[in-house]
Amino acid sequence: AREAAAAATAAVVEAGGVSLEGVIVDSGRKEVEFELSSLQLEHAKTTKSGWPATDAAALRELAGRPSEDPPVFGSAYGAFGGGEVGEEACRALEALCQMGAIDTMLSNFILPLQDLADGTSRIHCSLNLNTETGRLSSRTPNLQNQPALEKDKYLIRDAFVAAPGKALVVADYGQLELRLLAHMTACTSMVEAFKLGGDFHSRTAMGMFDHVRRAVEDGTCLLDWDYSQGEPPAPLLKDLFGSERRRAKTLNFSIAYGKTAHGLSKDWGVSIDEAKEMLRAWYADRPEVLQWQKDTIASARATGATRTLLGRYRTLPGIQGRNGAVRAHMERAAINTPIQGGAADIMTLAMIKLQRSEKLREMGFRNLLQVHDEVMFEGPAELADEARAEVVACMERPFDENLPSLLVDLVVDANTASTWYEAK
DNA sequence: TCAGAGAGCGCC
DNA sequence: AAAGGGCGCTCTCTGA
Ligand SMILES: Nc1ccn([C@H]2C[C@H](O)[C@@H](COP(=O)(O)OP(=O)(O)OP(=O)(O)O)O2)c(=O)n1
Ligand SMILES: [Mg+2]
Ligand SMILES: [Mg+2]
Numbered sequence: 001a002r003e004a005a006a007a008a009t010a011a012v013v014e015a016g017g018v019s020l021e022g023v024i025v026d027s028g029r030k031e032v033e034f035e036l037s038s039l040q041l042e043h044a045k046t047t048k049s050g051w052p053a054t055d056a057a058a059l060r061e062l063a064g065r066p067s068e069d070p071p072v073f074g075s076a077y078g079a080f081g082g083g084e085v086g087e088e089a090c091r092a093l094e095a096l097c098q099m100g101a102i103d104t105m106l107s108n109f110i111l112p113l114q115d116l117a118d119g120t121s122r123i124h125c126s127l128n129l130n131t132e133t134g135r136l137s138s139r140t141p142n143l144q145n146q147p148a149l150e151k152d153k154y155l156i157r158d159a160f161v162a163a164p165g166k167a168l169v170v171a172d173y174g175q176l177e178l179r180l181l182a183h184m185t186a187c188t189s190m191v192e193a194f195k196l197g198g199d200f201h202s203r204t205a206m207g208m209f210d211h212v213r214r215a216v217e218d219g220t221c222l223l224d225w226d227y228s229q230g231e232p233p234a235p236l237l238k239d240l241f242g243s244e245r246r247r248a249k250t251l252n253f254s255i256a257y258g259k260t261a262h263g264l265s266k267d268w269g270v271s272i273d274e275a276k277e278m279l280r281a282w283y284a285d286r287p288e289v290l291q292w293q294k295d296t297i298a299s300a301r302a303t304g305a306t307r308t309l310l311g312r313y314r315t316l317p318g319i320q321g322r323n324g325a326v327r328a329h330m331e332r333a334a335i336n337t338p339i340q341g342g343a344a345d346i347m348t349l350a351m352i353k354l355q356r357s358e359k360l361r362e363m364g365f366r367n368l369l370q371v372h373d374e375v376m377f378e379g380p381a382e383l384a385d386e387a388r389a390e391v392v393a394c395m396e397r398p399f400d401e402n403l404p405s406l407l408v409d410l411v412v413d414a415n416t417a418s419t420w421y422e423a424k
Numbered sequence: 425t426c427a428g429a430g431a432g433c434g435c436c
Numbered sequence: 437a438a439a440g441g442g443c444g445c446t447c448t449c450t451g452a
Contacts, residue, residue, distance in 0.1 A: 047431065048438055055432055104433060107446055133442060135436085142444045145435035177436095177441095250440090253436095257440040266439085325438055336441040340436095344442095372436045372442085 056097055057267075063093035109147060109156050116141055123160075127370065132314055133337050134344035135372055144371045149424075150243045158421035167384035169365065170423035171391045171414035172374040173343075175200045180342045181256055183406045184309065185292035189285040194408040199224040202237040204248035212241050255282045256289070256339075258332035293335045300334035309342025346410070347373060349398035359390045376420065384416040 047053050064074030066087060076093055077086035116123050125143045127136045138144040147156050162168045173179075178200050182190035193200065202223050206213040215221045221240040225232040238245055254264070255278075264275035283290050300306045300319055307313045314337045319330035347370065354360060354367060354375065365379030365387045375395070379387055395412045399405060417423035 049430075051431090053431085100432090104446085108434065108444095112445085131442065135442060137443050139444060142435080145433090145444070147434065148436095151434075172436095249436095254440045259440045260437090262437080262439050264440095328437075328439070329441095332440060333442090340442060343436095374436080 056100065059093050059097040059100075063090045063097060066090040066094055105147065105154055105156075110154065112141060113156070113159070125369075131344075132333070133341040134308060134312055134348070135340065136344075136370055138369075143369055146420075149246060152421065155421055157424075158419045160420035162378050162381070162418045165381055166378050167381040167416050167418055168368075168420065168423055169377040169379070169384060169388045169391050169414060169416050170374065170420065171377075171388070171395055171412050172371075173347075173395065174411040174413050176343050176346070176373040176410070177339050178252060178256070179406070179408045179410065180309065180339050180346070181289065182408050184338060184342065185286075185288045186407065187286050187288040187292075190289075191407050197224060197226070199236075199238060199245075201245050201249045201252060204252050205237065205241060205245045208248055208251070209241070209244050212237065212244050215240065251278075255279060257336045258293075296335050296338065297331045300331070306334040306337050308338050308345055310345040312341060312345070314341065343373060346398050350395045351375065353394040353398060354391065357390055357394055360387060363387050363390075365391075376423075381418075388414045388416050 052058070060074070062074045062076040062079075064077070065072040066074070071087070071090075073087060073090045074093070076089045080086040080089040113123060118124065123141065123143070125138045125141055127138055129136055131137055136144075146152075146160075147154075160168075175194075178190070179194055181187070182194055193203075206216055206223075216223055216237060219234060221235050221237045222232055223237055225236055251268075254267075259279075261272055261275040261279055264270065264278055265272045268275070268278075270278070296306065300316055304317075304320060305313045305315045314333070316330040316334055318326040319334065321327055351367070351370065354377075360377070360379075363379055363383045363386060365377045365383070367375055368378050369376040375391065377387060377391060392412045392414050396410045398410070415423040
């Protein structure tokens, strides 16, 4: 990683022969900001306080995709007068962006984790119950935000290893909050979709990306698989197109929790009309979700509070006030908290069941970590499969048997492996 | 030297 | 209009 950082720095300095040079040497984001305002670029994005934004999205817009096969140069091209200089500027900005990503990996994860290891090379965080919704949070270090999937290119999760002779069981709910949304809004089409099966985020990914849809249609990969039927005959979409599915997930929850056409257009690089069409399409066969949102906001406005699935409440200061931005934020919180908090309700019940499980106790499996809708257990490797089944059973049936169940099943994806990375 | 604010970014 | 929600950490700058 250090070498990669050095290489990227060198690349930036080399490419930055143009007037970006001064920027690069210190390579702090603040210097970029300063330079951007003096360049008088047509810089769409600004921060709260009115300065030009220097986040990855802003740099990407300036840089374009200068390293792709037919290169696409961003808005910095013209700002630097085009030609070779304009191209160099775009390449420099792209390298700067890459360097920022490497820097984040080093400063936030790779270096601090090594300092925090105890005498047996294990890491211990605190888990706190201090959130607005009833989720847990994790600190010193935060183990709930370790790089995942394509972002984990240095295999940080591979450094989380079971003790010798032991194995990890990592179990994560499938589309948890979408299932809860289906239940709480009593949305017919969503409930039916979950009954039919087929990973919801994967379906969204098919709709978003032609290459993904084609891969499903020609059998290159499967939408989903029921592992009680044995091994799948082809790879799953989730594994073959992990990053596309992750983008689909982001889109699903963004829309469900109140993303506007304005925000969609900005984040996904589509026109306002296209963004409106995305919203229309998402809600078209889910009118119950829209109605539930209206009702929930109305009730929150009347009472100044909102409630989770199991009735815990959150007050929403400002939802009755005159500040439009604050009010809008609280309205979105009013529709998110019942679901996110409801998911926390479910996970809490599941963790109680897991803690009370005689089987897990006898097998010697202990809970190491919770990541909102995921748990990680560790225990004797030879018992891992048995433990995995028990973890899945506890999580899929978190409620007391005499309580009414949800309109949808809870499905848990669980794997055993010796590292967190392999257990994906 | 220290605390707080902003910006930015990692995860769910 | 701070234009999905929920977190914690690092870095920089500022003012006491
Ligand atoms: N960008 C995101 C990612 C996640 N979540 C919330 C909703 C998810 O249901 C929950 C758990 O995150 P997961 O990454 O586990 O997502 P899912 O459970 O929905 O999907 P998967 O089937 O991949 O587990 O966190 C969210 O609000 N916004
Ligand atoms: Mg999940
Ligand atoms: Mg998860």
